[in-house]
Amino acid sequence: MILLSDESDTARLARLLARRLPQGSVVLLSGPMGAGKTTLVRHLARALGFAGRVTSPTYTLMHTYPTAGGPLLHADVYRLPDPGALWDLGLEDALADARLSLIEWGTPEAFAADAQVALEPAGETARTLRLTALTPKLEPVLAEIERELRARPD
Numbered sequence: 001m002i003l004l005s006d007e008s009d010t011a012r013l014a015r016l017l018a019r020r021l022p023q024g025s026v027v028l029l030s031g032p033m034g035a036g037k038t039t040l041v042r043h044l045a046r047a048l049g050f051a052g053r054v055t056s057p058t059y060t061l062m063h064t065y066p067t068a069g070g071p072l073l074h075a076d077v078y079r080l081p082d083p084g085a086l087w088d089l090g091l092e093d094a095l096a097d098a099r100l101s102l103i104e105w106g107t108p109e110a111f112a113a114d115a116q117v118a119l120e121p122a123g124e125t126a127r128t129l130r131l132t133a134l135t136p137k138l139e140p141v142l143a144e145i146e147r148e149l150r151a152r153p154d
């Protein structure tokens with residue numbers, strides 16, 4: 001568990017994820033409303049070079065943003081009664097082409113993701129962070145990101 005003391009730490013996490021996550025990684029973002037899931041996506045989009053606006057895909061379910069390494073995909077199915085609807089939207093094809101896919105969703109077992117990023121509010125601007133590898137190849141990657149986050153500065 002790592003403490004992010006304010007949004008600048010979340011931005012730093014985003015830069016490390018952008019630098020270290022392999023092409024095509026699928027990452028679940030979990031945590032309660034206002035934890036900072038969409039905010040992390042916004043910083044990741046910046047870190048990957050997308051300069052435009054990043055908004056929550058709550059009603060559209062899925063947004064993609066162009067980056068040099070391929071599309072950044074952002075889906076939010078947290079409060080969707082039937083997450084299967086994402087497949088109807090062509091999620092699988094989109095995942096295959098993406099530089100990185102970020103899915104606001106709480107249940108790792110329901111989905112073949114590579115990693116989970118869990119954020120929990122711990123005050124006005126503080127958030128606790130848990131990084132979990134869901135595939136062995138990401139274990140060393142996430143361990144390195146944790147090490148870098150603890151070491152500061154980047």
Ligand SMILES: Nc1ncnc2c1ncn2[C@@H]1O[C@H](COP(=O)(O)OP(=O)(O)OP(=O)(O)O)[C@@H](O)[C@H]1O
Nearest residue numbers: 004006007010032033034035036037038039125127
């Ligand atoms: N350390 C932090 N990291 C991320 N966001 C933070 C932090 N501190 C404060 N915030 C603020 O908390 C809010 C997080 O909102 P955000 O929409 O990202 O949450 P969310 O987890 O996506 O919620 P939802 O479940 O409603 O989609 C933003 O207003 C952001 O500026």
Ligand SMILES: [Mg+2]
Nearest residue numbers: 037038056104
């Ligand atoms: Mg959100």
